[in-house]
Amino acid sequence: MSTFINKDVACPNCGGTKKLTIISAVNAQENPELKEKILKESFFDFECESCGYKSELMYPTIYHDPKKGFMIGLYRTGSQGSKVEAPASLKNITKRRVKDLAELKEKILIFDNSLDDVAIEMVKNSLLEILKKSFGSDNIKAYFSKLGENGIEFAIFFAGDNKPQYHSIKKEVYDNCCEILSSLNFKEPADFLRVGPTLASDLLNKYKNT
């Protein structure tokens, strides 16, 4: 079930009060329009009718796709009282933790394509290593975009540029990462797992040392 909470918030620009609907839980099946908003990255858009101020107003939320069997908590670590606990009845579904809307969108796209996000992070790790070396910059971000004819496509963001460039990696590289994962006997923890560059490089190092 999706959860809506009406709240009065102060506009950060003019201080005027505005009624805001906080959506603390999104059910992808019941509310496909909310899923669309996440994929368009407009989910947290805030606009003040009094002064016209526009920005993003982010708050913790949880995305649940009961059909595909995954749940993603969006919250920043360390933020008091915002940690999303997994109900006991949802022990057998894939649970992930992300810190912003771009990461949430990426996870949805990965799981909608029935891909393994841990393996995707490992592929991304190798891709970023190459890009960072060839461009001599550490400030490059990559997000899964689609599974296409040319393999796994990533949207690459270079520092200071908000228009992505697309880069594809052969599907075999991904398949290879899945094999590495099973050889490492990687197991899903019971709690919300952060699957990002740290986990990917830890797993790749573990594999190199075996």
Ligand SMILES: [Zn+2]
């Ligand atoms: Zn305002």
